[in-house]
Amino acid sequence: MSGAAAASNVAQKDDSQRRQKEMIADHFAKLERAKEDGRKVVYTFVPGNLTELLRALDILPVLPEINALQSGMRGKSAGYIAEAEKAGHSEDVCTYVKCDLGMMLSGNVGPTGTKIPPPDLLLLSYTGCFTFLKWFELLKEAYKCEVAMLHVPYMPDGVVTPDMRRYVVDQLRDQIIPALERVTGKKLDLDELARRLALSRQAEDDLVAVWESARRRPSPIDGYFGGVYYIGPMFTAFRGTEEAVAYYRSLKAEVDERIAQKLGAQTPDGPIAQEKYRLVIEGPPNWTSFYDFWRMFSREGAVPVASTYTRVGGLYDTGFRHDPEHPLESLADYCLGCYTNLGLPSRVDLLERYIKDYSADGFLINSVKSCNSFSAGQLLILRELEKRTGVPGAFIESDLVDPRYFGKANIENRIQSYFQMLEARKEPTRAQPQSGSGSVA
Amino acid sequence: MTNQADPAASVIARAQSIVEDLTFAEVTRWKREHTGALAVGYMPVYVPRPLFEAIGCLPVAVFGGGDRTDIIRGDSYFQSYICHIPRSTIELALSGALAPLDGMIFPSTCDVIRNLGGMWKMLFPERYGAYLDLPQNLTPALGGRFYAEELRRIARELEARGARPLDAAALREAIAAENARRALIDELDELRRSKPWLLRASEAYVAVRAGTVLPVSEHVALLGELLAALTRREVRAYDNVRVVITGAFCEQPPLGLIRTLEKSGCDIVDDDLQLGLRMIEQPITVGADTDPLVALAEAFLKNGAATACRYIDKAVKGDALIAKVRAANAEGVIFTAASFCDPALLDQPMLERALTSAKIPFTSFKFAENTGQYQTIREQAGAFSDSVKLWGGTP
Numbered sequence: 001m002s003g004a005a006a007a008s009n010v011a012q013k014d015d016s017q018r019r020q021k022e023m024i025a026d027h028f029a030k031l032e033r034a035k036e037d038g039r040k041v042v043y044t045f046v047p048g049n050l051t052e053l054l055r056a057l058d059i060l061p062v063l064p065e066i067n068a069l070q071s072g073m074r075g076k077s078a079g080y081i082a083e084a085e086k087a088g089h090s091e092d093v094c095t096y097v098k099c100d101l102g103m104m105l106s107g108n109v110g111p112t113g114t115k116i117p118p119p120d121l122l123l124l125s126y127t128g129c130f131t132f133l134k135w136f137e138l139l140k141e142a143y144k145c146e147v148a149m150l151h152v153p154y155m156p157d158g159v160v161t162p163d164m165r166r167y168v169v170d171q172l173r174d175q176i177i178p179a180l181e182r183v184t185g186k187k188l189d190l191d192e193l194a195r196r197l198a199l200s201r202q203a204e205d206d207l208v209a210v211w212e213s214a215r216r217r218p219s220p221i222d223g224y225f226g227g228v229y230y231i232g233p234m235f236t237a238f239r240g241t242e243e244a245v246a247y248y249r250s251l252k253a254e255v256d257e258r259i260a261q262k263l264g265a266q267t268p269d270g271p272i273a274q275e276k277y278r279l280v281i282e283g284p285p286n287w288t289s290f291y292d293f294w295r296m297f298s299r300e301g302a303v304p305v306a307s308t309y310t311r312v313g314g315l316y317d318t319g320f321r322h323d324p325e326h327p328l329e330s331l332a333d334y335c336l337g338c339y340t341n342l343g344l345p346s347r348v349d350l351l352e353r354y355i356k357d358y359s360a361d362g363f364l365i366n367s368v369k370s371c372n373s374f375s376a377g378q379l380l381i382l383r384e385l386e387k388r389t390g391v392p393g394a395f396i397e398s399d400l401v402d403p404r405y406f407g408k409a410n411i412e413n414r415i416q417s418y419f420q421m422l423e424a425r426k427e428p429t430r431a432q433p434q435s436g437s438g439s440v441a
Numbered sequence: 442m443t444n445q446a447d448p449a450a451s452v453i454a455r456a457q458s459i460v461e462d463l464t465f466a467e468v469t470r471w472k473r474e475h476t477g478a479l480a481v482g483y484m485p486v487y488v489p490r491p492l493f494e495a496i497g498c499l500p501v502a503v504f505g506g507g508d509r510t511d512i513i514r515g516d517s518y519f520q521s522y523i524c525h526i527p528r529s530t531i532e533l534a535l536s537g538a539l540a541p542l543d544g545m546i547f548p549s550t551c552d553v554i555r556n557l558g559g560m561w562k563m564l565f566p567e568r569y570g571a572y573l574d575l576p577q578n579l580t581p582a583l584g585g586r587f588y589a590e591e592l593r594r595i596a597r598e599l600e601a602r603g604a605r606p607l608d609a610a611a612l613r614e615a616i617a618a619e620n621a622r623r624a625l626i627d628e629l630d631e632l633r634r635s636k637p638w639l640l641r642a643s644e645a646y647v648a649v650r651a652g653t654v655l656p657v658s659e660h661v662a663l664l665g666e667l668l669a670a671l672t673r674r675e676v677r678a679y680d681n682v683r684v685v686i687t688g689a690f691c692e693q694p695p696l697g698l699i700r701t702l703e704k705s706g707c708d709i710v711d712d713d714l715q716l717g718l719r720m721i722e723q724p725i726t727v728g729a730d731t732d733p734l735v736a737l738a739e740a741f742l743k744n745g746a747a748t749a750c751r752y753i754d755k756a757v758k759g760d761a762l763i764a765k766v767r768a769a770n771a772e773g774v775i776f777t778a779a780s781f782c783d784p785a786l787l788d789q790p791m792l793e794r795a796l797t798s799a800k801i802p803f804t805s806f807k808f809a810e811n812t813g814q815y816q817t818i819r820e821q822a823g824a825f826s827d828s829v830k831l832w833g834g835t836p
Contacts, residue, residue, distance in 0.1 A: 088790040092522070092781045092807075126577055130552045130750075133577065134787035137753050141791055149578065149752060153587070154555060156562075156572035163594075167587040171578055343572070344559025369522045372783060376527065376556035379518050380563060397520060 011268035011291050013229075016251045020232040023247065024070075025112050027060075027237045032114040034060050040184050043119040043139065046313045048127025048152050048335035052196040052240035052322065053177070057184045061237050062116060064135065068099040070111030072287030072401030080106060081402055094131045094370045095402040097138070104142060118143050121183045123176070127152040128312070128340030129373045148179035152335040158346030160336045168332035194324035196240030197331075201324070204316045206248035207234060211317050213255050214305040215358055218264035218275035220255050223358075224304030225294040226266055228285065235313035240322075267298035276301030277422050280354045282347075282381065283366040283374050284309045288403040296412050300419050306354040308347070311339035318350070340373045348384050355389045362422050364394040364415075369405050392425070394418040449670035452663060453644050456651035457696075463509060463533065467654050468541040471499050479604050481569075482542035484530070484554050485691040486750060487720040488573060489737050491615035492592050494657055497605040501542060502653030502717060505529035508695040508811040518560070524781040525809040526692040527557045534565065543602065544569025546595070550691055550750045551784050569602055571595055577752040579742045589738040612733040618657040620724040625664035632671065634710050634769045638678040640671055642709035643699040649715045650693075681708040682826040683771045687762060687792070688778035688785040690716040690748055694808045701815040702775065706826035710769040713748060720746050749784035758788075759795020766801055773829045775822065776805035802829055 013021075034041050042054055043062045054061050071077045080102025081095055087105060089098050103109070103116075110116045124136040124147050133149075140147050150171050153164045177188050210230055214223045221227070230251060238244035264272040268291050279297070281304045286293050297304065314320070315337045323330040339347070355363055365382055367375045382393045396414050399405035459467055468480045480499040493500040506512070506529030515532030533539050547558030547570065561570040574591055576584030596607040605611070626649055632640050648667050652660030686702070690713045702709060713719075723744040727736040745751060747761030766774060774796055778785035789805065796803050804825040806818055 088793055090778075090786040090789070090807075093783055093786050097787065126752075130549075130555070131783055131787065133752050134749070134784065137758060138787070138791060140753075141758060141794075149754070151577040151584065151752075153574045154549065154572060156555075156558060163587060163590045167578075167583065170583050174583065175578075175580070343562070344556055345562055347559075348563070367520055369520075372523065372552040372556070375520060376523055376553040377518075377560050379520070380560050384563060 012266070012270045014254060014266050016247070016254050017226075017229040017266075019247060019250070020229055023233055023238060023243060024066075024236060028110050028112045028114045028116075031060055031062060031110070031116055034117050040120040041117050042121045042123050042180070042183070043136075044123040045125050045127065045129070045132050046235045047129065047338040047340055048125035048150065049235075049239070049313065050123065050125065050150075050172075050176070050331055050335075051237060052193060052200055053172075053180065053188075053331065054123075055240050056193040056196055057180050057186055057188060059180065059184060062119065063236055064100040064139075065096050066236050067103060067110055067116070068096040068401050069287045071099055071103060073290050074111050075288070076103075076111065077288060077401035078403050094135075095400050096370060097131060097135050099401045100135070101138060101142075104139075119145050121145060121179060122147040123180075124149040125152065125335065126150060127335050128154070128338050128342075129371075131373070146179065146183070148176050150176055150335070152341060154343070155336055155341055155346065156343035158342050158349070160333055164336060165329060165332045168335060169328045172328050172331060190327065193327050197322040197324040197327055199242065199245050200240045200322040203234065203239065203244040203248040204314075204321050206252040207231075208317045209252050210248070210255050211306065211310075213259060216259060217278075217359070218262070218272070219278065219303050219305045220258035220263060220265065222265040222267065222298075222304055223310065224281040224307035225285065225290070225297070227304070227307055227310040231310050231313060265298075265303045268294055269298065272298055272301065272303060274301050275303050277361045277419060277426070278303055278305045278359060280305065280351060280358060280360045280363040281307040281309070281366065282351055282363065282378065284312075284368055284371065284400055285366065286368070286398040286406050287401050289406045289408060292408060293398075293406075293411070296415050300416070302419060305358040305360060308339050308351065311350075313338065315339055344377045344381065348381055348388075351381065351385055352388050355385065355391050360391060361426055362392050362394065362418070364396065364418070367395060367397045369397065369399045370402070371400065392418075392421060448673040449640075449644070449667060452667045452670055453647060456647040456663060456667075459651040459654060460647045460696075461507075461509060463506060463538050465501065465538070465541045465654065468499060468501055471656065472541060475499075477603060479543040479599060479602060480541055481544050481546060481599065482539060483546040484548060484550065484557065485526075485717055486548065486550050486748065487575065487717045487741075488546050488548055489592065489741070490657065491612060491619045491725075491737060492596060492607075492734075493599075494618065495612040495615040496596055496599055496607055498599060499656055502650075503530060503533070503539065503542075503545070504650075504653075504693050505810055506533055507693065508697070508813060510811075512811075522781055523553060524692055524779050525811060526779070527553055529810065530557065531560070531564075534561070544571070544599070546571050546573050548573045549575045551782075553783075554691070569598070571598060575751075576742065579752070579754050581739050581742055585735070585738050585742050588741065589734050592734055592738065607734070609733055612737070613727055615657070616725050616727055616733055616737060618661070622652065622657050622661050622664065622718070623721070623724065625661060625668065626718060628668055629664065630711065632668075636678075637681070637683065637708035637710050638676050639674055641703055642712060643696055643703060646699060646712075646714055647696070649718055652718060653715070679708070681706050682773060682829045683708050683710045683769065684773045684775050684826070685709070685711045685762070685766050685769055685771045686775045686777050687713050688749075688776045688782070688789065689714050689808070690750070690785070692779035692782065692810050694777060695810060695812060698808055698812060698815055698818065701819050702822050705819045705822035706830075707775070707822055710771050711765050713746075716746060716748060722746055749788035758791040759799075762792055763795060763799050763801065772802070772833070773825065774801060774803040775825065776803060778805070778807055780807045780809050802833070
């Protein structure tokens with residue numbers, strides 16, 4: 001890292017970060033041209049998204065959460081939230097919703113400056129978040145368009161039961177696919193769907209290899225701040241596409257190259273100089289001060305080696321892969337298994353596994369005001385993880401895209417105190433990896 | 442009118458004491474009288490009580506600690522931006538107040554209640570806890586079938602803990618008893634609409650809510666006693682504004698707050714406070730050849746009340762509230778949502794727009810179950826009722 005770069009606030013980026021940004025910008029450009037190109041547009045959510053199905057019918061997806069977080073990163077969310085609150089929305093509720101509604105009220109110009117077309121259909125994948133229901137009821141009222149609702153049962157015990165799977169499959173077959181066919185005027189080609197699921201599987205294999213590279217020491221990746229770039233194509237519009245396969249293949253090659261060069265994780269200031277603390281992070285990041293937040297970690301030598309936010313759009317490192325042989329069942333299992341659709345005990349189990357498998361020195365919970373699905377119960381998660389692993393946890397509070405709830409000095413103070421504590425007790429508390437995890441020094 | 446002269450006073454006082462009893466003495470009594478039977482708690486908003494009664498269990502609604510519990514440990518489990526009912530419920534559980542309950546059901550009301558179910562499992566692994574996924578897909582062959590399986594699963598799990606096996610005849614009987622209760626609640630509601638001075642909303646509230654910790658037969662008796670007493674009640678009519686309150690279907694406002702609204706010139710002629718016992722809006726019909734469990738499930742799909750925690754599907758947002766206002770001949774609506782209640786607060790702007798289009802005046806405030814300062818609410822509600830009286834619109 002050059003001195004000039006370190007002193008600059010301009011974030012340095014890997015090729016993969018730049019590539020995914022280009023892919024997303026290109027997607028927004030396609031959305032702007034969708035009507036003139038005769039393509040249908042469906043709004044849907046990240047958890048439980050059915051991108052392969054949409055792509056098989058040549059539909060372009062719009063992900064409102066992605067628009068909101070992109071708006072947050074580009075400094076636009078405060079104004080959008082103010083617009084929504086002026087229109088009567090409570091200060092208490094999810095700021096993703098208010099940011100999205102505010103963007104719509106302001107002309108529906110997306111974060112990259114291109115117009116987002118109105119939806120031909122709202123595909124309400126009700127997966128792991130109650131607010132999704134209300135969000136699309138609000139959009140239904142605004143756009144006066146059809147909603148296809150997929151109720152994905154919650155998994156309180158982390159187990160997909162045959163009844164749950166059947167319920168989702170039956171809804172897909174009897175309601176969701178017919179609605180998409182009606183909107184597009186096309187018949188779903190099951191072979192095309194299977195082909196796209198096979199592409200997803202390839203990309204998922206490479207993504208998991210990237211996640212698991214963080215078991216090494218030093219970790220070649222940042223599994224949280226960097227991780228949100230890695231999941232970009234997978235979470236948004238590209239699952240089941242050749243572009244996603246190419247992206248994840250090149251990302252894996254990039255990470256392999258970092259390993260060969262014994263480079264640590266990429267940070268906004270270049271490769272990390274020294275990996276001092278390995279952390280597991282629970283909860284979404286704050287987007288309005290994303291790089292400030294990241295640097296609070298990277299400049300202290302703290303590397304997030306695994307995170308749960310990067311699993312909300314699909315949990316692949318516990319073994320799930322899309323299966324072209326069983327397309328609808330596979331889509332059902334994907335939806336059911338998204339992180340926020342798991343009961344609290346299963347979330348704790350997963351975090352415990354990450355702490356142990358990734359040889360974490362500590363874990364941090366970023367509790368965001370906007371998201372009760374994530375946040376309710378996190379203080380118990382904190383206690384339970386400390387009890388089970390002996391690894392100390394930290395707890396901070398912020399928000400997704402409302403800058404009023406990011407208290408920089410307070411958060412930085414807490415994080416620095418936490419690192420001082422980790423420094424004082426680093427060696428005795430390092431968790432032992434579970435069998436087969438094998439961190440590589 | 443003194444209490445001695447009021448024929449309804451004693452039954453209302455008894456209901457209120459049941460509502461305010463955070464030791465669940467009625468549940469303890471019932472368990473003493475039904476050796477070995479299970480009492481199963483549940484969080485708002487709705488569980489199908491006849492299912493539990495049919496397998497010999499007492500379903501018991503847990504509405505948190507209200508304004509009568511000091512929160513000490515409960516606050517350490519929840520961030521400041523999460524509503525109040527989960528923290529007081531944890532407080533009750535950790536203090537042992539929920540000991541009479543053999544288990545808890547956490548319906549899919551919202552993400553907080555859902556996650557509270559996970560917390561229950563972690564904090565009390567030896568006690569029964571289950572998540573009940575109410576269907577958001579309202580098609581009988583899809584959501585109905587899934588829901589019926591959910592109910593069978595819960596019945597099986599409780600049977601493994603000592604409940605009676607689910608039996609069609611017993612379920613038919615329990616559904617019939619629930620229908621009888623519902624008819625009496627309808628009578629009370631009709632009385633509130635036609636003669637709101639005769640039965641105040643706060644009185645009806647405790648009479649209905651008492652039934653959430655009693656077996657249905659005892660609640661039917663209590664409601665019958667109240668209705669009989671009301672025929673003998675003599676109360677002066679007041680020229681109040683007729684309002685509907687909406688938004689407090691889960692966390693409940695303190696009784697003092699409801700009375701404050703009444704004192705500020707409002708006759709609350711309809712509300713969604715005790716939605717759990719009113720969720721199914723029609724009698725549950727069970728044909729001779731129908732599986733009563735399927736009938737119970739389909740009643741929710743077809744006749745479930747419109748509320749913020751239920752997907753709207755093909756209905757139009759606001760239509761149900763406007764219909765309620767019209768049916769009650771109400772002059773306005775007061776939105777009373779619990780602070781940080783995502784379902785109610787996300788619903789509210791849509792409902793407000795619908796009311797505006799229908800030219801129905803409204804006002805709104807938020808509360809917590811332990812709200813203790815009523816003066817600003819009294820002033821706001823008073824200004825609202827005055828403006829409706831004087832100008833027929835919002836202040």
